[in-house]
Amino acid sequence: MAKQRHSNKPVLVVGLGRFGIALSEQLIAQNKEVLAVERSRSLAQKHADSLTHVVEADATDIEALKQLGAEEFDSAVVGVGTSIESSVLIAANLVDLGVKQVWAKAINPTHGKILTRIGCHHVIYPEHDAGVRAAHLVPGQMLDFIKFDDDFAIVKMRPPKDLHGKTIDQCQPRKRHGVNVVGVKSPGKDFVYAQPDTKVSAGDTIIVSGDVTVLEGFADSA
Structure with missing residues (x-):
């Protein structure tokens, strides 16, 4: 029973690009509650009705994450991929806040190596993995x-x-x-x-x- 309660805990998703949206929608389909954080106002507004909770905020600012209660999440996913600097800063913030499981999208091995070095628990390469699978x-x-x-x-x-x-x-x-x-x-x-x-x-x-x-x-x- 304890495992089931843990699996139903909300997930923090940062970045509503194609990866972040697909991930959030699938989590919701699995009856998971999602708090999505997106810096772009247009993207946040676009997906406000389809996702559980969408907040417009800059996750590179650790104070913004604190205000959202990010430290209370057991799992968080960094879906930001266009800016390596932003991705690393966000992941570092989540690690520093004590999130137990931080997942992060990497666009290349160097990016992934940096994410691992700063304490990211899981680094994923969606484009590479999709290519191998295909x-x-x-x-x-x-x-x-x-x-x-x-x-x-x-x-x-x-x-x-x-x-x-x-x-x-x-x-x-x-x-x-x-x-x-x-x-x-x-x-x-x-x-x-x-x-x-x-x-x-x-x-x-x-x-x-x-x-x-x-x-x-x-x-x-x-």
């Missing part, structure tokens, strides 16, 4: 792709012909291909975790985990 999806075999730091990934894809009409035990994906089929989603049915007797059909969607290179070869056989 590179795996463009060939058309994978439907979604999430990569972890150690070259391990989880993908959503259509099952290769080798799996059609067979159970997991019959096709032995781990032994024959080096991947694990985690779950199966059949049209019109609920997602199920894969068991040895789970049957895979051509129209299904499967969730598969494994080494990135191995997964790419598995997807190419689809």
Whole structure:
């Protein structure tokens, strides 16, 4: 129960560019309360009706953040990307105020290195990550792709012909291909975790985990 209460705590989002807006809207869709801080009056007014709370303020000024009660937030995201100086100042302010989890968008490795050095807990590279993800999806075999730091990934894809009409035990994906089929989603049915007797059909969607290179070869056989 405690975990659920923590997850429902409000999130502070600084910057209402494309990244900040997409993030805020998704958080709201997940029933999270969002306080968005935007220096531009036009942007703040534009999104005032669609977001939970929007405040026009300059987050590079730590006093402005104090007035907003920023130190009371457990999580904050710096979505400012056009100005590295502003991004770093805002992140530093949030760290200094004791926000437990500060996430910040970085536009390049140097920017990210500075954010890490000043104490940012999480640095994200949305454009780079989107490009990597798209590179795996463009060939058309994978439907979604999430990569972890150690070259391990989880993908959503259509099952290769080798799996059609067979159970997991019959096709032995781990032994024959080096991947694990985690779950199966059949049209019109609920997602199920894969068991040895789970049957895979051509129209299904499967969730598969494994080494990135191995997964790419598995997807190419689809």
